[in-house]
Amino acid sequence: MADLTSNFLGIKSPNPFWLASAPPTDKEYNVRRAFEAGWGGVVWKTLGAEGPPVVNVNGPRYGAIHGADRRLLGLNNIELITDRPLEVNLEEMARVKKDYPDHALIASVMVPCEEDEWKRIIPRIAETGCDGFELNFGCPHGMAERGMGSAVGQVPEYIEMVTRWCKEATDLPVIVKLTPNITNILLPAQAAKDGGADAVSLINTINSITNVNLDAMAPEPMIDGKGTHGGYCGPAVKPIALNMVAEIARNPGTHGLPISGIGGVTTWRDAAEFMALGAGNVQVCTAAMTYGFKVVQEMISGLSQWMDEKGYTSIEEVVGRAVPNVTDWQYLNLNHVTKARIDQDACIQCGRCYAACEDTSHQAISMSEDRVFDVKDDECVACNLCVNVCPVDGCITMETIAPGAMDERTGKVVEKEYANWTTHPNNPSATAAE
Amino acid sequence: MPQTNRENGVSPGRLTPADVQANFADLHPAYDEHEALVAADRCYFCHDAPCMTACPTTIDIPLFIRQIATGTPEAAAKTILDQNILGGMCARVCPTETLCEEVCVREVAEGKPVEIGRLQRYATDTLMAKGVHPFVRAAETGKQVAVVGAGPSGLACAHRLAMLGHNVVVFEARSKGGGLNEFGIAAYKSTNDFAQKELDWLMAIGGIEIRYQQALGQSITLDGLQDDFDAVFLGMGLTAVNALRLDGEDKTNVTDAVDFIADLRQASDLTALPVGRRVVVIGGGMTAIDAGVQAKLLGAEDVTIVYRRGQEAMAASKFEQDLARQKGVTLICNATPVGIEGNGSLTAVTFAYTETRDGKLETLDETFTLPADQLFKAIGQKLGDTPDGLTLDGGKIAVNDAQKTNLANVWAGGDCASGGDDLTVTAVAEGRDAAMDIHATLTGAS
Numbered sequence: 001m002a003d004l005t006s007n008f009l010g011i012k013s014p015n016p017f018w019l020a021s022a023p024p025t026d027k028e029y030n031v032r033r034a035f036e037a038g039w040g041g042v043v044w045k046t047l048g049a050e051g052p053p054v055v056n057v058n059g060p061r062y063g064a065i066h067g068a069d070r071r072l073l074g075l076n077n078i079e080l081i082t083d084r085p086l087e088v089n090l091e092e093m094a095r096v097k098k099d100y101p102d103h104a105l106i107a108s109v110m111v112p113c114e115e116d117e118w119k120r121i122i123p124r125i126a127e128t129g130c131d132g133f134e135l136n137f138g139c140p141h142g143m144a145e146r147g148m149g150s151a152v153g154q155v156p157e158y159i160e161m162v163t164r165w166c167k168e169a170t171d172l173p174v175i176v177k178l179t180p181n182i183t184n185i186l187l188p189a190q191a192a193k194d195g196g197a198d199a200v201s202l203i204n205t206i207n208s209i210t211n212v213n214l215d216a217m218a219p220e221p222m223i224d225g226k227g228t229h230g231g232y233c234g235p236a237v238k239p240i241a242l243n244m245v246a247e248i249a250r251n252p253g254t255h256g257l258p259i260s261g262i263g264g265v266t267t268w269r270d271a272a273e274f275m276a277l278g279a280g281n282v283q284v285c286t287a288a289m290t291y292g293f294k295v296v297q298e299m300i301s302g303l304s305q306w307m308d309e310k311g312y313t314s315i316e317e318v319v320g321r322a323v324p325n326v327t328d329w330q331y332l333n334l335n336h337v338t339k340a341r342i343d344q345d346a347c348i349q350c351g352r353c354y355a356a357c358e359d360t361s362h363q364a365i366s367m368s369e370d371r372v373f374d375v376k377d378d379e380c381v382a383c384n385l386c387v388n389v390c391p392v393d394g395c396i397t398m399e400t401i402a403p404g405a406m407d408e409r410t411g412k413v414v415e416k417e418y419a420n421w422t423t424h425p426n427n428p429s430a431t432a433a434e
Numbered sequence: 435m436p437q438t439n440r441e442n443g444v445s446p447g448r449l450t451p452a453d454v455q456a457n458f459a460d461l462h463p464a465y466d467e468h469e470a471l472v473a474a475d476r477c478y479f480c481h482d483a484p485c486m487t488a489c490p491t492t493i494d495i496p497l498f499i500r501q502i503a504t505g506t507p508e509a510a511a512k513t514i515l516d517q518n519i520l521g522g523m524c525a526r527v528c529p530t531e532t533l534c535e536e537v538c539v540r541e542v543a544e545g546k547p548v549e550i551g552r553l554q555r556y557a558t559d560t561l562m563a564k565g566v567h568p569f570v571r572a573a574e575t576g577k578q579v580a581v582v583g584a585g586p587s588g589l590a591c592a593h594r595l596a597m598l599g600h601n602v603v604v605f606e607a608r609s610k611g612g613g614l615n616e617f618g619i620a621a622y623k624s625t626n627d628f629a630q631k632e633l634d635w636l637m638a639i640g641g642i643e644i645r646y647q648q649a650l651g652q653s654i655t656l657d658g659l660q661d662d663f664d665a666v667f668l669g670m671g672l673t674a675v676n677a678l679r680l681d682g683e684d685k686t687n688v689t690d691a692v693d694f695i696a697d698l699r700q701a702s703d704l705t706a707l708p709v710g711r712r713v714v715v716i717g718g719g720m721t722a723i724d725a726g727v728q729a730k731l732l733g734a735e736d737v738t739i740v741y742r743r744g745q746e747a748m749a750a751s752k753f754e755q756d757l758a759r760q761k762g763v764t765l766i767c768n769a770t771p772v773g774i775e776g777n778g779s780l781t782a783v784t785f786a787y788t789e790t791r792d793g794k795l796e797t798l799d800e801t802f803t804l805p806a807d808q809l810f811k812a813i814g815q816k817l818g819d820t821p822d823g824l825t826l827d828g829g830k831i832a833v834n835d836a837q838k839t840n841l842a843n844v845w846a847g848g849d850c851a852s853g854g855d856d857l858t859v860t861a862v863a864e865g866r867d868a869a870m871d872i873h874a875t876l877t878g879a880s
Contacts, residue, residue, distance in 0.1 A: 070471070070472075070475075348543040349480075349484070349539055349542065350478045350481070350539040351482055351483075352478060352479070352480065352481060354481050355481035367482075371482075391543075392543065
């Protein structure tokens, strides 16, 4: 049996599945249920400064997009940080940590960008016995308008500054949570590292309007006829998150900086993908909000089974394993030639591959009168669209054409040697191969 | 369901009114909105979809299902009705298991097709519940067309002609329209007087007049119609039935299944409708199943359908056969009736086993006898007397691809015409296609 025990920045947890700082971790009741359900750790809902807490709207906070069968694919929210008094949260955190010493308990924090504010609250929170801090520089709505959250996360200099203040205020690990609402994730990640962060966590939610109420002509979720952008999360954001995680993991300046992966983790497979791209653990929110805390059981059993099948014995063996294979487009092997192959036994003859290829791609699939669909090798550019639109998993696959064989589309023999755009004759700035 | 009347013979009130009402509830209850959305989400929106090809009226099924899925069932209904003006009835009575749903790629993949029929009903019911008639007539052409028969083919023909601006008079032999939709379909497939509601809804287009109790060869003649109208469409269905040609066929309680089905559909109180304690149905088609199942649902203790050939040759679909078995009807294949027993009243039917040798059905010596106090004959319908001069083909009015007969300005469609299966949906397609050809002829477009 694979060992799922997680050691992230020295913070131990029974597994690498943490609940992200979000509505599910707003209070003791939920967090206890989460730990009982099997979650390895929890990042407590973001704490704000002492004094009257923030207030939330009293209308709907969430919007969503759905796939077939009303499967929730993306969720957005306009909820703020915790709206409960700081003291109440701290008392509850201390109680929970005492009862669950082997589980990770991280405090998420967001206070105004003033040194004494941060340096006052960090030690106070540390008294709860929490295992570390996560600095919320990501929240894109409400708090940003007050100069916090993503308003900080979008200015690398602020990230570095605040991170440094926090590191000066505590010996506990400090994780900096990054906003994706920037053009280059490397800059805030580098700033966090320069400020002394022990890790970054990403992504926070994405600025979004999920839908428009066409009767009221206002965005949803709608509050008294008006709407505002919210933070987008759930399965739909996973690809964006994976890319940002991978960029940080492979960039020489940030490579090696521990990462807590966040963004649409819904199954064990999503978690494994984040870890393969360099995340030391993952944080989950939307999957729990959609299905309840029990989903972690599938994540645990699935990750464990997969690791056993692959012969991985610990989480460390998985983390970062795919990073060396993330490269720039210009280094992709242009001599690697594949063709689509349709498994006629698996094909259910829906014809979607044909429609997609014929209407929108390269006219490389033929259709017979009795609905047999075949790939025309002399037209197929191996774009993979047919694979993606086919409703039957594994029915259409890509076959690699062996070196020495003919690519019927180009009429050229497939070459054995790796060759990329940097050396291609069509590239005006090609460098000599030799 | 407790039996309340076990008398031998043919007798009413065999079950309580509550049981009868439950038995004759909608076979496929209407989807609510949630069910419809879940079902619609299963459609793959196939290219050149097999379901569409399998539909005799070529409804754009992937499109209408997508319209349901995106919250516009009214647009979905328009897509359906564009091709099939009786899409509401067809959604209820089509043997989808041998048409669209049989070839659904999800049937191929998972043995569970998208429930196209029920989705079609959801769309058409939604539109009709709003009292909307989504078609408007073209400018009047001044042409007059006679349609014989207010059944599926006649109504489809009349509606299309009216839409194209022609004036239509429909001559219906009975005192009520709808044809087999009204008289010939099991009650649990068309509840709440749907056939008449659909007829009324269809008539809302305007330009159609129905004259009842006008049978061809009696109050009207084809010659007369040809003289009085610019074109004539014949859609009077099959008005005669085949006989067993056995001694005793005239005994009391030996009747045609189509009459039983019609009586049942027209009955205002099903518990008042008499049915045998032991019922035998002879035949292997939908009529046999409809009669057998409904006899059982009325409270007959034993119902046996006997078919002379093997099960694989039965015209009733597997779904229909399974339905009969599920309702407690016994199916016996490879047996043919050889004796109708009883003194005055029926008491039993004797059958001989059959065997198919070299493609020929042979009657064997071995026999068995089923006690019976009611016998329904469901061995097929045939064309009634037809006007002179019409060319026939295989016992039906011969038509070409455009539903045109050999006579000038006379078209035919539905069960009375050659070609196609004897299905509501096929009749609709033929009536519609005939209308298009009539229109082309009358407007000189062809």
